Amino acid sequence: MTHQEQPARVRFAPSPTGRFHLGGARTALYDFLLARQSGGQFILRFEDTDQKRFVPGAEQELMEGLRWLGLQWDEGPDIGGPYAPYRQSERKEIYQQYARHLVERGQAYYCFCSAERLDTLRRLQAQRKENPRYDGLCRKLDPKEANRRVEAGEPFVIRFKAPTQGVTVAKDRIRGEISVQNASLDDTILVKSDGLAVYHLAAMVDDHLMGITHVLRGAEWLPTFPLHVLIVRAFGWEEPEWVHLPLFLKPSGKGKMSKRESAELMQDGYSIYISDLKELGYLPQAVVNWMALMGWGYDDHQEFFTMADLIEKFSLARLNPSPAAINFSKLDHFNGLHIRAMSHGALAEALLPYYHRQGFDVDVPLLKRIAPLIQERIVTLDEAPQWTTFLFKEALALQPQDLIGKDMDASSSRIALQAALDHLSGLPAWTKDATEEEMRTLADDLHLKAGQLFGLLRMAVTGQKVSPPLFESMELLGKSTVLSRLRRAVELLGAST
RNA sequence: GCCCCCAUCGUCUAGGGGACUAGGACGUGGGCCUUUCAAGCCCAAAACAGGGGUUCGAAUCCCCUUGGGGGCACCA
Numbered sequence: 215m216t217h218q219e220q221p222a223r224v225r226f227a228p229s230p231t232g233r234f235h236l237g238g239a240r241t242a243l244y245d246f247l248l249a250r251q252s253g254g255q256f257i258l259r260f261e262d263t264d265q266k267r268f269v270p271g272a273e274q275e276l277m278e279g280l281r282w283l284g285l286q287w288d289e290g291p292d293i294g295g296p297y298a299p300y301r302q303s304e305r306k307e308i309y310q311q312y313a314r315h316l317v318e319r320g321q322a323y324y325c326f327c328s329a330e331r332l333d334t335l336r337r338l339q340a341q342r343k344e345n346p347r348y349d350g351l352c353r354k355l356d357p358k359e360a361n362r363r364v365e366a367g368e369p370f371v372i373r374f375k376a377p378t379q380g381v382t383v384a385k386d387r388i389r390g391e392i393s394v395q396n397a398s399l400d401d402t403i404l405v406k407s408d409g410l411a412v413y414h415l416a417a418m419v420d421d422h423l424m425g426i427t428h429v430l431r432g433a434e435w436l437p438t439f440p441l442h443v444l445i446v447r448a449f450g451w452e453e454p455e456w457v458h459l460p461l462f463l464k465p466s467g468k469g470k471m472s473k474r475e476s477a478e479l480m481q482d483g484y485s486i487y488i489s490d491l492k493e494l495g496y497l498p499q500a501v502v503n504w505m506a507l508m509g510w511g512y513d514d515h516q517e518f519f520t521m522a523d524l525i526e527k528f529s530l531a532r533l534n535p536s537p538a539a540i541n542f543s544k545l546d547h548f549n550g551l552h553i554r555a556m557s558h559g560a561l562a563e564a565l566l567p568y569y570h571r572q573g574f575d576v577d578v579p580l581l582k583r584i585a586p587l588i589q590e591r592i593v594t595l596d597e598a599p600q601w602t603t604f605l606f607k608e609a610l611a612l613q614p615q616d617l618i619g620k621d622m623d624a625s626s627s628r629i630a631l632q633a634a635l636d637h638l639s640g641l642p643a644w645t646k647d648a649t650e651e652e653m654r655t656l657a658d659d660l661h662l663k664a665g666q667l668f669g670l671l672r673m674a675v676t677g678q679k680v681s682p683p684l685f686e687s688m689e690l691l692g693k694s695t696v697l698s699r700l701r702r703a704v705e706l707l708g709a710s711t
Numbered sequence: 712g713c714c715c716c717c718a719u720c721g722u723c724u725a726g727g728g729g730a731c732u733a734g735g736a737c738g739u740g741g742g743c744c745u746u747u748c749a750a751g752c753c754c755a756a757a758a759c760a761g762g763g764g765u766u767c768g769a770a771u772c773c774c775c776u777u778g779g780g781g782g783c784a785c786c787a
Contacts, residue, residue, distance in 0.1 A: 229787050264786055329785065336784095345713050346783065371785055389716070398714055406785040413787050437715050437782040460717085461781070467722075469780070504723095507736090511724050514735055534724080536717050537780055544723065544737045554750075590750040601748090650746090657746095668746035680748045 222254035222427045226280075226287070227417065229261040230272035234279040235476075236486045236540065237432055237462050240505045244459065245430050246285040247506075247528040254427070258290030259420060260301045263410050279488035283498050284521055297424040302416050309411030312419050312449070313372045313404050317357075321448040322404055324360040324370045325352035347400040348373065372405040374414075374445060384443040386436070387428075387457040388533045394440045402441055414438065418445045421454060428455045428530075433537070457530060460509045460537050462486075467539035483594070484542040495568060495594030500549040508538045518551055546593050553592060558585040565598050572599040574606055583690055587682035601682060605691060610677030610699065614706050619662070619670040627670055628707035630660055634671060635700040644693040646685040653685075674703035 226242040228234070249256035258280070262268055277292065289295025299305060316322035327335075327348075336346045352360070353375065364370055376399040383393040404415040411419070421429060435442075436458050446453050464471045471479075476486050485491055491501055503519050510533050512519075519527070553561065562581035569576045576584075588601045604610070618627045637652050657667040672684050675696055681687055688696050 227787095231787070261787065267786060325785095332785085340712095343712065386716095392715075394715070400783085403785055408785075410785090412785075417787090432781095433716070434781060435787090439715085458716085463780075465722080467779080507723065509723095514725050517724095517736055538724095539722060541722050541737065547737055550750085588749095591748065593749095653746090663746090665746050672747065678747085682748085684746060 220252065220254075220427070222248045222252040223257065223425050224249050224254065224428050224430060225257040225259050225421065225424065225426050226285075227259040227261050227420075227431075228276055229264070229267070229413075230276060231262075231264070231267040231269050232272060234272075234276045234488045236488070236505065238276075239279065239283060239488050239501075240462070240508065241430055241432065241459055242280055242285050243283065243502060243505055243524075244457075244510070244528070244533075247524050248428060248430070248530070249288070250525045251528060255288040256285070257295070257297075257424060257426075258287040258300065259424070260291055260303075261413060261417065262301060262303045263412060263416050265303065265410075275489055282488065282492055283502055302411075302420065305416070305420065306410055308423070309416050309419055310405065310409060313411065313415060316374070316404070316448060317372060319448075320357075320375065322372050322374050323353055323355065323357070323401075324364055325373045325401075325403070326355075326360075326363060326368055326370050327352060328369075345398075350401060353401060369407045371403045371407050373401040374404050374441070374448075376401050376441070376444065382440045382444055384440050385456065386439065387455050387530055388460075388535045389458070392436070392439060399441065399444075402438075404445075414441060414445060418442055418449075422446070422449070422451045426454050428457060430457045430459060433458045433461050455530075457533065460534055462508065463537050463539045465540050465542060471540075482542075484545070486540065493596075495596030495598075496545065496549050497552045497564065497595070500545065500552040503552065504545045504548045507544075508540070509534050518548075518555075550593050553595070554589055556589075558582050558589070561585040561589060565595055568595045569599050571596075574599055576606075587686050587690065591682065604676035604678060604681065604687070607677070609702075612673070612677055612703065612706060616673055616677075617670065617703050617707055619666045622662075622666065622670070624707055628704055630662060630667055630670055631674055631700055631704050631707065633660060634667070635697060635704060638693075638700065639697055641693075644689065646689045649688055650685040671700075675699050 224245040226238075226245045228238050246256045248254070258277070260273060260276075273291070277290075280287065287293070289297065289300060291300040294300070302309075313322060317324065325348075332348070335349060339346050352373070377396040378399075380396050381393050382396055382399075383391050385391050402414055403412060405411050420426075439456065439458065443453065443456075461470065463469060464475060471486055479485055480490065483494055485494060488501070492498075499520065502521060502524070506519060506524050506528070507517065510528065512527055512532065516523075516527075556564070559578075559582055562578045562585050565581050565585065566576070566578060569581065584598075584602055584605070588598050591601060592598050614624065617631070618624055619630065622630070633656055634653065637656050638649060641648055641652055653667060653671065654664055657664045660667065668684050672681055673679065675684070675691065676687060
């Protein structure tokens with residue numbers, strides 16, 4: 215294993231304002247992989263500085279989703295750690311202290327402009343077709359005067375004093391140097407009038423204090439990237455490695471997924487939300503495999519990855535800069551691959567909740583016997599029960615016309631089923647091999663193609679045109695059930711002929 | 712409008728100057744196997760956005776154009 219990185223301290227820092235989706239999950243995955251492969255730490259931090267947007271239950275969903283994916287964090291709001299607290303709303307004073315420090319050093323300033331003034335300013339600028347930005351009114355204030363107004367209890371915010379000339383060059387790990395004209399920078403608010411820091415300050419302070427070595431985040435942060443670098447430099451801190459991960463686009467490739475589009479996706483059996491994916495019958499290892507390959511590629515020869523593989527082979531150097539359209543049919547493919555890669559025992563365990571959800575009374579030992587029958591046939595776990603309803607039904611709802619074999623009539627079908635019944639009831643052993651051999655011979659004797667007889671039997675025994683392999687199904691069903699279903703089928707046909 | 716980023720088959724990608732008649736995967740079409748459905752195997756169609764440079768040589772480096780995406784809050 216090659217460690218290209220020193221032990222990395224990486225953080226996943228979502229804001230608990232909505233549901234846990236693919237974009238966040240992929241970031242967390244890469245965070246986790248980097249931490250694990252370098253022998254570092256994976257930290258969970260909640261960025262909840264905007265109490266207005268806080269969504270109850272969001273933190274819980276985030277943590278459950280991460281655990282489901284197998285991304286256990288080493289430090290976090292729930293388990294603590296050496297840099298606690300890991301929730302920004304509990305770190306308010308820290309940010310204020312650092313903001314004041316910036317003001318004292320002349321790198322930030324108090325601003326007393328009201329929200330109303332800023333509103334009208336923006337409107338005016340829009341009218342004049344100018345870019346919306348702060349006009350710097352309070353930047354010109356004498357610091358002593360500003361201090362006096364603060365002490366007098368006037369409401370204020372703290373703004374970053376952005377450079378007005380020159381160029382800021384910031385280095386992104388994937389894209390290289392990114393430069394902006396400082397003249398295009400705005401004096402961004404660092405601390406709101408409610409005393410809470412905004413992301414720009416809080417995240418930089420925490421990343422520094424928590425010893426973060428690599429900042430992995432979505433590319434939507436690229437426009438504010440120079441600002442962040444400027445803030446870090448204003449403090450004189452060492453910069454972490456910045457890694458802006460490519461955005462996920464909707465399947466059409468036309469832009470980011472909207473809330474409404476996300477909801478509509480569910481109707482097609484897909485979702486960008488992690489907790490939905492679980493409900494829909496996707497395996498966490500398949501979701502991980504799929505996500506890992508959106509924005510990162512290994513080589514020509516491998517596409518199937520376990521978490522252990524990914525930990526070994528992931529590298530920042532192979533990250534891709536361009537946005538990726540989400541491809542759900544590839545998720546289906548990976549889910550199938552991972553389902554087939556599971557042991558029967560593991561698959562049985564995974565299947566259990568989906569059977570219970572449908573009201574089927576099963577346990578793991580039974581599912582372990584069912585598993586091989588459906589393993590190659592299901593794309594998602596939730597499809598499994600419908601493949602095997604015939605195992606649990608008391609009686610099959612069959613009509614005589616269902617029981618007519620291909621190129622056969624009611625009479626010949628009845629004769630064939632009766633013969634099958636006779637032969638099967640006399641069989642000493644009830645195994646897949648024994649019944650199959652017996653029925654193949656019977657087909658010959660009746661001058662039927664194997665497919666004709668088997669199709670007929672399939673219908674009589676499972677009530678389904680499409681089912682798992684016939685003889686395996688019969689073995690699982692048990693001799694007496696199979697015989698009684700055959701008897702019933704013969705009766706049904708008898709009544710109609 | 713302004714700023715930033717991106718650009719290889721429909722999609723995800725390999726490719727980091729000659730090994731490229733551009734490779735793989737998903738999906739699509741066809742075939743084989745076969746008791747249904749799958750799985751598996753084989754085959755096929757399918758791309759370097761355009762234009763300038765640099766170079767003996769460009770998918771690979773530079774520039775422009777075009778296209779796409781993202782951002783412009785006392786949100787994150």
